[in-house]
Amino acid sequence: MNAAYIEKQVSQLKKNILMQLHHRTLLQFTGQPVVEDSQLLYLLLPKINGEHWSARHEKAASAVAMINAALHEHEKIDEQDATSKSQQLTVLAGDYYSGMYYITLASISDIPLIRALSEAVVEISECKTALYEPEKRDVKEWFEILQVIETKTIEQFLKRFDFDVYIDIACQGLVLTRFKHELQQYQELHQNTHVKRVLEQQKEYAGLSYEQILQYQISDLSSNLIRSIKSSPFLLDEVKTIMLQHIESDMSEHQTMREG
Structure with missing residues (x-):
């Protein structure tokens, strides 16, 4: 097994999902459905790690990716322009x-x-609503909210098929991916997201820029995930190696960006 094998598994599942979700008009006006590689990786992690995996598992994993794509589309709706053709589509x-x-x-x-x-x-919908509320919450509470948003559907899939041992690593990896996405969006577009608003209000981050907050969280989450993978009693050694190489490569990239 190598990185190319894992990439092939993710790519094939993604291709199958996009084929099922294909709709010519929607593709023209709303673009390709958002099916994230990181979500597929953690859905497929039991399979990659040698667990019994049937067509039933594959279809269920596809369904989870589809509901996540639906949630992503509904999140794009602009309440100020909800009646436009593109928004209706x-x-x-x-x-x-x-x-x-x-x-x-x-x-x-x-x-x-x-x-x-x-x-x-x-x-997930309740937690997304919480991002709009003025209620004060501490950092731990916000992290729990973000974890539900990013991981709950995949967590339920893993529980349903008795893959519970993978949940902790999947949750850590998916939240890490969310923060990486937040950083990329902020650096490229300087978007004022709801996550930005709630994190900048935390007293623990007083005096830090939003980019510094995200860099700190990415570094901390990456370190924790690396420790979890290295100490995992159930992950195959080759799976550990590939996952660690990917995470450590990302960490090096972020470090280079910070120094630049």
Whole structure:
């Protein structure tokens, strides 16, 4: 096994999902559905690590990616311009992806997973709403909210198929990916996101720029994830090596950017 094998597994699943979600009109007006490689990696981690993996697992993993794509589309809706054609099509895209998610899960008749993912969507929506609220929360509470948003659907998938041992590593990796995305968006577009607002309000970060806050979190989360991978009693050695190489490569890139 090598990095190319893992990339191939992620790429193939992504290709299959995009084929199922393909809709010519939606593609023209709203673009390709957002199916993130990092989410697919952690959905596929049990398979990559040698666990029993069937067509049922593959379809369920695809369904999770589809519901995440739907959630992403609905998040793009601009309340100030909700009646425009592009915005209406964005709503339809989210609804379409949701429909494909239900069709995919229905094909494997997994009612418990449907129930678990439905509960996850409700919890994610509540946590996303919390980002808009003026209520004061400490850093720990905000991190718990972000973790739910980024990981809950994948956590439910792993629980449903008794892959619970992978949850902690998946949660750490997905939250780390969110902070990397926040940093990239801020550096490229200087976007004022809701995450930026809530983190800049924390007294622990007084005197730090938003970029410094994100760099600090990325460094801390990367270090924690590396420790978890190295000490994991269930990950195969070759899987550990590949994951560590990827994380440490990213850390080097961020360090170079900071020094530049």
